[in-house]
Amino acid sequence: xxxxxxxxxxxxxxxxxxxxxxxxxxxxxxxxxxxxxxxxxxxxxxxxxxxxxxxxxxxxxxxxxxxxxxxxxxxxxxxxxxxxxxxxxxxxxxxxxxxxxxxxxxxxxxxxxxxxxxxxxxxxxxxxxxxxxxxxxxxxxxxxxxxxxxxxxxxxxxxxxxxxxxxxxxxxxxxxxxxxxxxxxxxxxxxxxxxxxxxxxxxxxxxxxxxxxxxxxxxxxxxxxxxxxxxxxxxxxxxxxxxxxxxxxxxxxxxxxxxxxxxxxxxxxxxxxxxxxxxxxxxxxxxxxxxxxxxxxxxxxxxx
Numbered sequence: 001x002x003x004x005x006x007x008x009x010x011x012x013x014x015x016x017x018x019x020x021x022x023x024x025x026x027x028x029x030x031x032x033x034x035x036x037x038x039x040x041x042x043x044x045x046x047x048x049x050x051x052x053x054x055x056x057x058x059x060x061x062x063x064x065x066x067x068x069x070x071x072x073x074x075x076x077x078x079x080x081x082x083x084x085x086x087x088x089x090x091x092x093x094x095x096x097x098x099x100x101x102x103x104x105x106x107x108x109x110x111x112x113x114x115x116x117x118x119x120x121x122x123x124x125x126x127x128x129x130x131x132x133x134x135x136x137x138x139x140x141x142x143x144x145x146x147x148x149x150x151x152x153x154x155x156x157x158x159x160x161x162x163x164x165x166x167x168x169x170x171x172x173x174x175x176x177x178x179x180x181x182x183x184x185x186x187x188x189x190x191x192x193x194x195x196x197x198x199x200x201x202x203x204x205x206x207x208x209x210x211x212x213x214x215x216x217x218x219x220x221x222x223x224x225x226x227x228x229x230x231x232x233x234x235x236x237x238x239x240x241x242x243x244x245x246x247x248x249x250x251x252x253x254x255x256x257x258x259x260x261x262x263x264x265x266x267x268x269x270x271x272x273x274x275x276x277x278x279x280x281x282x283x284x285x286x287x288x289x290x291x292x293x294x295x296x297x298x299x300x301x302x303x304x
């Protein structure tokens with residue numbers, strides 16, 4: 001009887017071990033790799049290379065000969081989406097980063113959460129200023145099991161747990177040249193054929209010339225109505241109430257100062273497209289860093 005019981009137990013253990021061998025039980029790295037391969041195949045993505053960390057990438061432009069160091073300050077534009085399609089952030093006006101290459105992991109949206117894969121890939125794979133790449137980061141090098149953001153998995157703006165991320169990344173090597181390209185694309189997309197470029201770099205149109213005779217200079221106080229808009233349509237600031245708002249010229253951004261002094265009088269209605277260096281630069285508060293702006297202004301009065 002004892003021998004029979006032992007034999008039955010032995011067969012049961014063998015059966016369990018055999019069943020276990022036939023069951024696929026991947027590690028998180030294997031799981032991520034399976035998910036990425038399926039995503040690449042389902043979306044017809046070609047030319048991707050897998051690195052030793054498990055990230056997949058494609059260099060779109062290799063950039064300049066200048067190698068990126070962690071101590072370098074980077075200006076970066078990016079898009080990102082989770083491979084389940086539930087989180088998509090494709091707005092290259094909002095998705096700007098300006099800071100040290102070694103601080104990217106703690107600063108990319110969502111703010112304060114670590115996505116170390118992106119930082120690693122910029123330093124180890126792209127590795128050159130001016131470069132562009134597509135990058136798929138496995139979840140264990142992104143936001144891990146917890147994901148990012150608050151709320152349930154279906155909450156807008158939330159990245160679910162164990163989600164691999166698909167990035168496009170462009171490291172800007174010449175911000176002025178990039179801004180001019182952005183402005184020209186905006187002009188073409190919106191049919192703004194009346195815009196002219198000022199030698200200082202901003203673009204302008206005089207929509208109404210005005211009738212005032214007092215010139216605007218650094219000592220002037222002007223009363224205006226205005227709207228400051230990002231190129232994605234977001235209104236950053238405005239004042240359009242009757243009677244307008246008074247400003248001293250030195251308190252305005254550089255592009256507005258120069259444009260108003262050169263082209264405006266009382267009664268003028270103007271539109272400016274201003275590159276980031278003549279707007280808010282790298283401040284990155286309510287306006288993302290290195291952002292071009294549209295500034296529409298009507299000058300009500302000028303006081304010397």
